[in-house]
Amino acid sequence: MAERSQNARKHGAQAEPPKSLVLVHLKYILGFTPEAGDLMYPTPKLSAAMHLAACEARLDQAHAHYVEVQAIHRHADLDRLMDEVEDFLYHGRTNFGEVQEAVSRILKIEKVSTLVSNREKKLANRYLSEAWSKRGRALQAYIET
Amino acid sequence: MPKKVTPKTLTKLPKPSRFLLADENWEDYEYRLQCLVEDEKPANVLEYRQLELIARCDIDIDRQYRMISQHLNPLGEAESKGAEIIAEWHRQALMHPDAWERQLDEEASRPRDPVELPDGDERLTPLIAKRYAKQQYLMEIHQRELGAADRRRRQAIAMLFEMQDRRRRAAVPDAEIVGAGDG
Numbered sequence: 001m002a003e004r005s006q007n008a009r010k011h012g013a014q015a016e017p018p019k020s021l022v023l024v025h026l027k028y029i030l031g032f033t034p035e036a037g038d039l040m041y042p043t044p045k046l047s048a049a050m051h052l053a054a055c056e057a058r059l060d061q062a063h064a065h066y067v068e069v070q071a072i073h074r075h076a077d078l079d080r081l082m083d084e085v086e087d088f089l090y091h092g093r094t095n096f097g098e099v100q101e102a103v104s105r106i107l108k109i110e111k112v113s114t115l116v117s118n119r120e121k122k123l124a125n126r127y128l129s130e131a132w133s134k135r136g137r138a139l140q141a142y143i144e145t
Numbered sequence: 146m147p148k149k150v151t152p153k154t155l156t157k158l159p160k161p162s163r164f165l166l167a168d169e170n171w172e173d174y175e176y177r178l179q180c181l182v183e184d185e186k187p188a189n190v191l192e193y194r195q196l197e198l199i200a201r202c203d204i205d206i207d208r209q210y211r212m213i214s215q216h217l218n219p220l221g222e223a224e225s226k227g228a229e230i231i232a233e234w235h236r237q238a239l240m241h242p243d244a245w246e247r248q249l250d251e252e253a254s255r256p257r258d259p260v261e262l263p264d265g266d267e268r269l270t271p272l273i274a275k276r277y278a279k280q281q282y283l284m285e286i287h288q289r290e291l292g293a294a295d296r297r298r299r300q301a302i303a304m305l306f307e308m309q310d311r312r313r314r315a316a317v318p319d320a321e322i323v324g325a326g327d328g
Contacts, residue, residue, distance in 0.1 A: 028190055028194070029190065029191065031190065056194070060163075063164055063201065064163045064164060067163075067164050067165065067166060067205075067208075070166065070208060070212070070290075071166050071167070073283075074226065079226065082226065082227060082230065086230045086234070089230075089234050090234070090237075103231050103234075106227045106230055106231060107227050107228075107231070109227065110225055110226060110227030110228070111227075113226075114283075118282065118283060118286055121286055121290070122286060125289070125290055125293055128293075129293060129297075132297055132300075136300065136304065139191070139304065142191075143191075143308065143311060
């Protein structure tokens, strides 16, 4: 389980946003391109802006993932598996027991396919909520410095 | 000398299309954003960004309503792919092979009619209710996401007002104590 969550942090919706996107946000927030030296030893204001930029980039990433998942109501791999069982029904020389087994498997895969896509929707919503609240806190901190 | 941000450099932020589905268009998003800009008159990039987020939340809310209505449409997509596969297989098993081949050819040549949402027909209410009961879990997800998008929108608006208040307060000079030493 822990391995899976680490994997999501490395490659999935919770992955570190690209540095270029964070820099664009930083430029957007400050109104100018900061010097490399300033980024090495930032003032409290610049430090807050850097944190806010990172949160903004993460929010964009989480929102894009959230929108992408909204259109998916089924799991593509499981649908392919279902198609394969369908092929077996049409093209295999099946007896009654095998047909029954195939039908029951199709219904089981159907259930899992919907469950998986619904779970992904819930996860995407959670990631977006987390990114949103982190960004809210970062904005508050930036305004107060 | 730091380089100033111009409209050209601002466009390097993610395109709004990244936050839209295929059935949504960015012109609608731009129009909403423009209306918000006209109403709220952002004074800096942070306020402008806040308006962008509000516009995104508006689109999210609309999307959820649209999806709920699509899922409840009694003339809409099949409820279950698995059930469709099994029904089709049973139909084929009961049909004569020639009739089956003919039907396949006809289906391949005939384009599918677009499904239209029924408009105000009360006779469809029982069908909609049945669909709602069957897809209750999915409905719960969409309704929860609708609530979450609405909450995000309210938070974004509250934050925008707070930022505007701070800006206005900062413009007011501090009061000076006059004649404090005159006893």
